[in-house]
């Protein structure tokens with residue numbers, strides 16, 4: 001089915017002109033979500049649905065890189081284009097405040113991550129996908145013994161190394177954008193086709209994928225030099241290094257699974273719009289990390 | 299108020315249809331969020347400078363970070379600013395313009 005990337009409303013399969021009309025209608029009512037989506041993804045110039053259609057066709061067109069290539073392309077455009085996301089810019093050489101904003105908001109993100117991946121496992125019949133998610137959940141949350149501590153634990157240790165103990169981190173409620181993200185991802189993972197949820201969640205791991213620079217990204221998640229020297233704490237290095245090494249494999253493997261199991265036009269359309277919705281939620285969520293970080297500025 | 303955008307006063311979009319009075323002038327915005335942001339920006343600039351009105355603004359950048367040069371009489375100020383997704387000021391750094 002054709003889906004609206006701003007509200008996930010449904011339209012007949014392949015009917016981008018119905019989507020164009022819906023976007024123009026909602027925008028004429030000044031609906032922030034739809035205006036924002038048009039502004040950021042298509043054009044700031046108001047136009048008729050018929051004029052919008054070719055731009056939508058172009059945006060959703062899948063090229064030689066297949067669905068994984070399309071997903072990477074949209075992700076790079078949003079986070080690693082000419083004006084990279086300000087959180088990524090701040091993380092190049094992060095301040096204590098930036099890292100603490102990361103710790104506090106990401107704790108909530110990772111708790112939702114477990115729920116989302118569990119929904120995917122519960123809703124798929126594919127053994128490969130279940131095994132992938134099990135491995136992912138251990139890396140992110142469960143841990144595999146003292147030598148392979150979970151990403152979640154490394155995150156809390158990073159916070160402690162910066163002087164904020166875990167009881168305090170765990171006691172803080174998420175900021176509104178983080179909460180909206182959590183609610184949105186929960187809905188996607190529990191209601192959208194599981195393969196769309198797979199793309200929506202694991203596509204986000206592209207953020208730390210250092211190979212994106214080979215595909216046009218303007219920078220990496222952070223300057224790898226900070227893993228050397230004493231610019232950040234040992235625990236911050238351990239946390240960042242883990243993601244740096246793990247997420248390359250994770251996101252690549254997940255996108256291969258998406259390509260394998262997104263069969264038929266209706267499913268592919270759902271994958272695309274759900275992914276676009278997910279990266280908008282993620283965009284705001286990354287702003288929330290900065291907003292939280294500002295609270296820790298001296 | 300002199301503005302550099304023909305569309306929405308803060309993001310230049312021509313989608314949407316929100317009209318709000320700012321400083322006694324009816325202005326076009328693409329959505330409520332932009333209207334709130336613009337109002338907040340102008341109020342903050344006036345608080346910072348002590349100006350009673352802002353006569354001109356020139357805005358650049360995108361939603362995640364913008365710059366504004368504002369003028370009033372012979373005074374001018376350059377501001378780097380961004381908003382939270384809820385429309386509250388996240389960052390506001392001002393510099394005098396030489």
Ligand SMILES: [Zn+2]
Pocket residue numbers: 004005006007008009022026034
């Ligand atoms: Zn919609």
Ligand SMILES: [Zn+2]
Pocket residue numbers: 306307308309310311327328329332
């Ligand atoms: Zn606007």
